[in-house]
Amino acid sequence: MTSFDPTHVAATEFGKVRLFSTELDPEDASNISAKNVQKLLGNGVDLDASKVEVITSKAIEAIGLRQYLTSGYGIADDDLKGKAAALDALKGLIILIPSSAFKGKEQTLDPNPALRFIGTFTEEAAAPPGLMTPRKSAEGDLHPGPGHARPIPNAGRSWIGAIGALIIAAAIVLYFVL
Numbered sequence: 001m002t003s004f005d006p007t008h009v010a011a012t013e014f015g016k017v018r019l020f021s022t023e024l025d026p027e028d029a030s031n032i033s034a035k036n037v038q039k040l041l042g043n044g045v046d047l048d049a050s051k052v053e054v055i056t057s058k059a060i061e062a063i064g065l066r067q068y069l070t071s072g073y074g075i076a077d078d079d080l081k082g083k084a085a086a087l088d089a090l091k092g093l094i095i096l097i098p099s100s101a102f103k104g105k106e107q108t109l110d111p112n113p114a115l116r117f118i119g120t121f122t123e124e125a126a127a128p129p130g131l132m133t134p135r136k137s138a139e140g141d142l143h144p145g146p147g148h149a150r151p152i153p154n155a156g157r158s159w160i161g162a163i164g165a166l167i168i169a170a171a172i173v174l175y176f177v178l
Helices: 064-072 084-088 158-176
Strands: 016-022 053-056 093-098 115-124 135-136 141-142
Touching: 016 064, 064 084, 064 093, 064 158
Parallel strands: none
Antiparallel strands: 016 093, 016 115, 053 093, 135 141
16 A cells, blocks of 8 residues: 655546645735645646635635535545544635646645645545546437446535535625625
């Protein structure tokens, strides 16, 4: 059994979510966005910014980071055992980087000291890319090709839960600000 190195991203990696945080002052952290996170992860790191999420701990404090990871990313409860209190206590910016953000390229991370690596979590319903090869049956339905896994039912629900949680958190923040 090989140990998992969180600074190495294999080209074949899938179903992982790396979690970083920073406790920079809001003014110092205001320039950190999904579009420029790759600069904080080291030279030559190439990310798909549309898959990176940068949120404030205040934006999700109503539901907590543990619930956000479970609902929004489909992280298995077993993967979060014993970590809930520590995750929910994180302050500052939270940066979530799923494996898919690395564009299927092997990369090595060298995070800026301002970033604190929290952990790598596994998505419960993750399936390797390219596992599904649809083929048409005589009835016109799409079915997995022989020897391939079936699609995971309700796999999109986790994203719907994440969006719902963000809307609720934003509403709570707006309520207290306005």
